[in-house]
Amino acid sequence: MTKIKTQYNRRSFIKVSAAAGGGMLIGFSWLTGCVSDTNVEKVEVPNEWFDINGYIKIGDTGLVTIYSPNPEIGQNVKTSMPMIVAEELDVDWKNVVVEQAPLNTGFYQNQFAGGSLSIRLSWNALRMAGATGRRMLLEAAAKEWGVPVLDLNATQGIIKEKNGERTITYGEIASKAVGIEIPKEVELKDIKDFKLIGTSVKNVDAKKIVTGQSLFGLDFKREGMQLAMIQHPPAFGMKVKDFNEEEIKRMSGVKDAFIIDTSIKDPTWSDEKGFLQLIAIVGDSTWQLMKAKRAVKANWEVISELENSEMHLKNLEEAIASGNVEESRKDGNPDAAFKKAAKIIERTYSSPFLAHNTMEPMNFFANVTDTSAELIGPTQTPEALEGSVSKLLDMPIENITVDMTRMGGGFGRRLYVHFGMEAAAISKKIGAPVKLIYTREDDMTQGTYRPAYQSRYKAGLDENNNLIAFSVKGSGLPEGSVFPNRFPAGTVDNYLAEKMSTKTNVTTGAWRAPRSHFTAGAEQSFLDEVAELAEKDPIDFRLELFDRAIKNPVGEKHEYDAERYAGVLKLVKEKSNWGETKPGIHRGVAAYFCHSSYVAEVVDMVLENGHPKVKKVWCAVDCGIVVNRDAAKNMVQGGVIDGIGHAMYSQLTFNNGAVNENNFDRYQLMRHSQAPEDIEVFFVENEIAPTGLGEPGLPPAVGALANALYQATGQRLTKQPFANHIKTKKLLG
Amino acid sequence: MPTFQLKINGESHTIEADNDTPLLWVLRDQIDLVGTKYGCGIGQCGACTVHVNGNALRSCALQVSQLQGMDIVTIEGLSKEGDHPIQKAWLEHDVPQCGYCQSGQIMTAAALIKNNPNPTDKDIDSAMDGNLCRCGTYVRIKQAIKTASKL
Numbered sequence: 001m002t003k004i005k006t007q008y009n010r011r012s013f014i015k016v017s018a019a020a021g022g023g024m025l026i027g028f029s030w031l032t033g034c035v036s037d038t039n040v041e042k043v044e045v046p047n048e049w050f051d052i053n054g055y056i057k058i059g060d061t062g063l064v065t066i067y068s069p070n071p072e073i074g075q076n077v078k079t080s081m082p083m084i085v086a087e088e089l090d091v092d093w094k095n096v097v098v099e100q101a102p103l104n105t106g107f108y109q110n111q112f113a114g115g116s117l118s119i120r121l122s123w124n125a126l127r128m129a130g131a132t133g134r135r136m137l138l139e140a141a142a143k144e145w146g147v148p149v150l151d152l153n154a155t156q157g158i159i160k161e162k163n164g165e166r167t168i169t170y171g172e173i174a175s176k177a178v179g180i181e182i183p184k185e186v187e188l189k190d191i192k193d194f195k196l197i198g199t200s201v202k203n204v205d206a207k208k209i210v211t212g213q214s215l216f217g218l219d220f221k222r223e224g225m226q227l228a229m230i231q232h233p234p235a236f237g238m239k240v241k242d243f244n245e246e247e248i249k250r251m252s253g254v255k256d257a258f259i260i261d262t263s264i265k266d267p268t269w270s271d272e273k274g275f276l277q278l279i280a281i282v283g284d285s286t287w288q289l290m291k292a293k294r295a296v297k298a299n300w301e302v303i304s305e306l307e308n309s310e311m312h313l314k315n316l317e318e319a320i321a322s323g324n325v326e327e328s329r330k331d332g333n334p335d336a337a338f339k340k341a342a343k344i345i346e347r348t349y350s351s352p353f354l355a356h357n358t359m360e361p362m363n364f365f366a367n368v369t370d371t372s373a374e375l376i377g378p379t380q381t382p383e384a385l386e387g388s389v390s391k392l393l394d395m396p397i398e399n400i401t402v403d404m405t406r407m408g409g410g411f412g413r414r415l416y417v418h419f420g421m422e423a424a425a426i427s428k429k430i431g432a433p434v435k436l437i438y439t440r441e442d443d444m445t446q447g448t449y450r451p452a453y454q455s456r457y458k459a460g461l462d463e464n465n466n467l468i469a470f471s472v473k474g475s476g477l478p479e480g481s482v483f484p485n486r487f488p489a490g491t492v493d494n495y496l497a498e499k500m501s502t503k504t505n506v507t508t509g510a511w512r513a514p515r516s517h518f519t520a521g522a523e524q525s526f527l528d529e530v531a532e533l534a535e536k537d538p539i540d541f542r543l544e545l546f547d548r549a550i551k552n553p554v555g556e557k558h559e560y561d562a563e564r565y566a567g568v569l570k571l572v573k574e575k576s577n578w579g580e581t582k583p584g585i586h587r588g589v590a591a592y593f594c595h596s597s598y599v600a601e602v603v604d605m606v607l608e609n610g611h612p613k614v615k616k617v618w619c620a621v622d623c624g625i626v627v628n629r630d631a632a633k634n635m636v637q638g639g640v641i642d643g644i645g646h647a648m649y650s651q652l653t654f655n656n657g658a659v660n661e662n663n664f665d666r667y668q669l670m671r672h673s674q675a676p677e678d679i680e681v682f683f684v685e686n687e688i689a690p691t692g693l694g695e696p697g698l699p700p701a702v703g704a705l706a707n708a709l710y711q712a713t714g715q716r717l718t719k720q721p722f723a724n725h726i727k728t729k730k731l732l733g
Numbered sequence: 734m735p736t737f738q739l740k741i742n743g744e745s746h747t748i749e750a751d752n753d754t755p756l757l758w759v760l761r762d763q764i765d766l767v768g769t770k771y772g773c774g775i776g777q778c779g780a781c782t783v784h785v786n787g788n789a790l791r792s793c794a795l796q797v798s799q800l801q802g803m804d805i806v807t808i809e810g811l812s813k814e815g816d817h818p819i820q821k822a823w824l825e826h827d828v829p830q831c832g833y834c835q836s837g838q839i840m841t842a843a844a845l846i847k848n849n850p851n852p853t854d855k856d857i858d859s860a861m862d863g864n865l866c867r868c869g870t871y872v873r874i875k876q877a878i879k880t881a882s883k884l
Contacts, residue, residue, distance in 0.1 A: 207815055663775055672858050
């Protein structure tokens, strides 16, 4: 066992225990959806619950409630985080129910869903929460029997005397554990002794999902609640001046209509949004509000340039040419090396703006009174929301509560809190609880997009086909997509990486695997072409580079572990039988490191009636310890579809500041018939503490797709979305 | 405001709504059946799929005034215990990620296997193509439909 100091102080435990007893943690009875019910029928529902600590509550029947601290956006943390607690508590998973914890910054840490960080940042805290609970139950039993704790053992919710006959269950001893002093040190299990972590546990909300029960923000209802919709300007660069307020107010089902202003002092990154002043319409019928929205006639004033896609491309090119470098790395003398290179290759890659398009559009419930604000809904950053609403309402943070619903997708979109603030502003204005609902069109045209990118890659080979020079210069609207210290930094003697930014009034934000998704696609398809020029197998070519980084790295540092990087390439090579040729199957490979994890993927492509289609994808993943195996596979499979789908089909284009694609009739997302038939996922087995998984599966899919497309069509596609640039004539001819 | 008699999940409901109100909003706002989801409002995403006289249709595109006398089934009424073969297969394959689109996927899939008990991959693709899943659970959905067809 590993001994580890508990990082909690006694006060924080007491605070949360008391709060739980007082009903704060368990008091949101509106949301039966916050409690998983998968197992309840198997264990008798307790008459009494005992709060062991802020993560664990044990009932007298042995049923255990574990609070899941972080927002659930589909990344499975509501199942996998409690699994970690249950492992160390050592309780049978079928006796566990899960509840979503509310925002409680005084107790939980890092209550957000972003950067693939939930498990990574809370791994120790969750283990300690479980181990602390187990220790307290053991101490309670020891006290009860008058024996030393060392003489007892706890497994699967039952405490036993090591050399005796007596046993007692967690449910039977829980009441006595409540008063036990929080241990200063707890023992964590050896990784090899894990029984639950590493297995496959079903999603705790699955039954509710497949039976259509209320779970999501948009499903939330409260007696006396009003509904509200907003109308934002039709283009970036515009602001609302006035609108036909009286006419709208007279419409059937409309209670009120007005303009809200959600600008605040000292906004932070999560407040970023397209439009601060919005027309708000309040009523009690969604459909009547939608009709009222359509009847809005507003005067919009132009406050900045109305941009278009041609201008965006030009600005990206000019930014690369400008030399206004924000972040860079240089090893050796790239200029001199390129001059003496025997072969040189240069390519430019680009990708458009994208929308997040969570299937559940933005929405939030707010109930603002003179002295309090209650916020309930889908947010990846409840703490940021609380802070921003505090500024907006000029109300102390202590008077604001945030409860998280399950989210119909996140992908970074719900890191931004404007919709929660808008709901708060509307609730304050009307003096009543309100649920704000975005239409799909509002959602897709509001902003907070994945930035548009462009990167120029150049490589030089010597007469022996060794890579002697490499450079990348990348710009973005607004931020460039270059990671100077990532691969291939450390593997090439003469290396240059430069990141540039440029301005736009289109608001952008983090979109699943920010910048990594574009960089992986560009860099990995460029390296495929470099390998071809060097007359080397693309996997062997990369392994040679990693070998250099392992044995004799260039420069002072690089961000990745070359052995783990090479490890996933070797694993995918083995599992996919790389090198074996099958008639009609065209293969591409890519590997990428981000969010502290390593993923390599092989895409098998076929041509169906001359059209390229991904048939199968092979994934090798090193994310350290895998917590919930099948759910982890699901996450990687989703990342692959996300990466391939968007690189192949999706784009947002602009004309006079307005988005051309405002719903799924024009904005293409991958559909069933376009999806791979199979995606196999293999994990590297090790004992490294878990690293990111929500995002790392996506980026390499873009590169592997581009490389398979080349094998299938003979075309090197450098502009996304690829489907718009494949010349099918050439294929059929 | 006009009133309508709707038969939903075997129960009769008297609804007061504008003629052009989509069934989706009647279900969600007025009958508290929130399993049927709003995704696009223009029949492009399938999140709002329900059964009308056994056919999988988009409830965002069905006006309340067209539906009197029809047999409407929502995800909540697909089975009493949540044990329709499609629902069971969905649980077995642990299909959902975020879960938002899944009631629509399940309703489309349930109608598919009722009419075509042993669908091929092509049959599945063509029946399911109108149902978007942003999380990318397509591979599992296909596997689950195949499993359900054997249940």
